[in-house]
Amino acid sequence: MEVTNKYVTLKTHVExxxxxxxxxxxxxxxxxxxxxxxGEMIMKNLYVSIDPYQLNRMKRYxxxxxxxxxxxxxxxxxxxxxxxxxxxxxLVSAASGSVGNLVGQYKLGFDEAFNYREETNLNSTxxxxxxxxxxxxxxNVGGEMQEAAVANMNTxxxxxxxxxxxxxxxxxKKAAPDVLDVIYKRMKIQGFLxxxxxxxxxxxxxxxxxxxxxxxxxxxxxxSDGLDSIPFxxxxxxxxxxxxxxxxxxxxx
Numbered sequence: 001m002e003v004t005n006k007y008v009t010l011k012t013h014v015e016x017x018x019x020x021x022x023x024x025x026x027x028x029x030x031x032x033x034x035x036x037x038x039g040e041m042i043m044k045n046l047y048v049s050i051d052p053y054q055l056n057r058m059k060r061y062x063x064x065x066x067x068x069x070x071x072x073x074x075x076x077x078x079x080x081x082x083x084x085x086x087x088x089x090x091l092v093s094a095a096s097g098s099v100g101n102l103v104g105q106y107k108l109g110f111d112e113a114f115n116y117r118e119e120t121n122l123n124s125t126x127x128x129x130x131x132x133x134x135x136x137x138x139x140n141v142g143g144e145m146q147e148a149a150v151a152n153m154n155t156x157x158x159x160x161x162x163x164x165x166x167x168x169x170x171x172x173k174k175a176a177p178d179v180l181d182v183i184y185k186r187m188k189i190q191g192f193l194x195x196x197x198x199x200x201x202x203x204x205x206x207x208x209x210x211x212x213x214x215x216x217x218x219x220x221x222x223x224s225d226g227l228d229s230i231p232f233x234x235x236x237x238x239x240x241x242x243x244x245x246x247x248x249x250x251x252x253x
Contacts, residue, residue, distance in 0.1 A: 002030070004029060005029065006026070009026055023230065046250065070245060072201060075200065080200060081192055083158065088136055090135065091136070093116075094141050096220075098220075101244055123148045126149060135157055138162065139163070141165045143166035144166070151178060156186050156187070159188065161191040177189075221244050221245050223247045223248070227250045
């Protein structure tokens with residue numbers, strides 16, 4: 001059987017911030033066939049996941065990396081690395097994203113929220129929201145937010161570095177926290193990958209698998225419709241256009 005297959009491809013390697021014009025929708029003929037008794041099957045893809053890390057695969061080089069599920073990433077980063085205790089002040093950046101929103105829900109909700117694009121001085125903003133300082137920072141963006149967070153951390157503060165989305169689109173924009181702050185405040189800053197935390201997977205599943213059904217956790221999904229919406233959906237990730245996990249529905253059931 002021969003079917004018409006639509007797919008999205010890159011016109012060129014992406015440099016800097018991705019643009020919709022970097023992508024192209026193409027069509028080709030695809031032959032589908034199965035040999036009797038082969039034990040194989042043909043699957044129909046209904047949804048695709050849209051994630052910031054995919055940008056690294058679109059550049060002229062591909063950095064070494066392993067990726068994990070949003071839920072395990074949030075769970076392991078928050079409970080294993082941040083090790084929260086009652087009464088501690090927690091900051092989560094990119095809290096509307098697929099990982100950040102789950103960290104907040106594991107923390108039993110957000111007390112305050114702000115749009116970084118509406119703030120002219122992040123250092124002053126964090127002082128306003130955290131007058132007594134920050135104890136735990138779950139970092140998804142790097143850059144200026146990381147610098148401001150470290151400047152406002154309390155002694156023995158902990159930082160879990162999950163991602164640096166602000167640097168994915170600007171190779172010249174590097175996070176540069178004040179190292180003297182890190183030393184004098186005896187902070188712990190640790191980067192991590194979900195793949196490093198596979199030992200927590202069973203605990204993660206047993207602890208959280210019923211949360212969506214009980215209402216303790218509300219999965220946030222930002223769904224676009226149609227294969228041709230992928231370029232818009234992907235580029236929007238880097239400007240904070242999504243609320244929750246970005247998904248594109250590419251076919252009907």
